[in-house]
Amino acid sequence: MGEDGLSIAASQEVAVQTTNLRKVYGKLVAxxxxxxxxxxxxxxxxxxxxxxxxxxxxxxxxxxxxxTDGLIRVLGHDAEEELTAVRRRIGFMPDDFGVYNELxxxxxxxxxxxxxxxxxxxxxxxAHDVIELVxxx
Numbered sequence: 001m002g003e004d005g006l007s008i009a010a011s012q013e014v015a016v017q018t019t020n021l022r023k024v025y026g027k028l029v030a031x032x033x034x035x036x037x038x039x040x041x042x043x044x045x046x047x048x049x050x051x052x053x054x055x056x057x058x059x060x061x062x063x064x065x066x067x068t069d070g071l072i073r074v075l076g077h078d079a080e081e082e083l084t085a086v087r088r089r090i091g092f093m094p095d096d097f098g099v100y101n102e103l104x105x106x107x108x109x110x111x112x113x114x115x116x117x118x119x120x121x122x123x124x125x126x127a128h129d130v131i132e133l134v135x136x137x
Contacts, residue, residue: 012039012040013039013040013075013076014037014038014039014040014073014076015038015039015040015041015042015074015075016036016037016038016044016061016072016073016074017036017037017038017071017072017073017074018034018035018036018061018070018071018072018073019035019070019071020033020034020035020069020070020071021033021034021035021036021057021060021067021069021070021071021072022034022067022068022069022070023053023056023057023060023065023067023068024068030051030053030056031053031056031057031060031067032053033070034053034057034070040075046058055094058092058094060072060079061074061079061090061092062087062090062092063079063083063086063087063090064092066080074086074089074090075089077089087116088116105131105136106127106128106131109123109126109127109130109131110123110124110127113126113127
């Protein structure tokens, strides 16, 4: 790390990078000029009060919400230009499933695997492997 405690070694791959990320809803600025550079393999948290823009930021990083301005790169892929490539490389589990409240875990995984075009023969095995990996059996 550099003297500022924020620098990333040149040889270390950047997993998530934002440049001047901004999201505006009418007159409300939810995220303003966010610049992040998170190295691959790091655990990074967003901490702040309600309304600080944490959820909005995560939704933009997950390509579920389009930024008003700025750039997002995930594992070298531009989130706006290479949306599918980004979505294939990330996972996003919100604290509220929204319209999917009634789904079982394996149904949720199967639903999104279908949406991403995973062949039926592979979906069940992948869902089983993931459920086993995180000990949700």
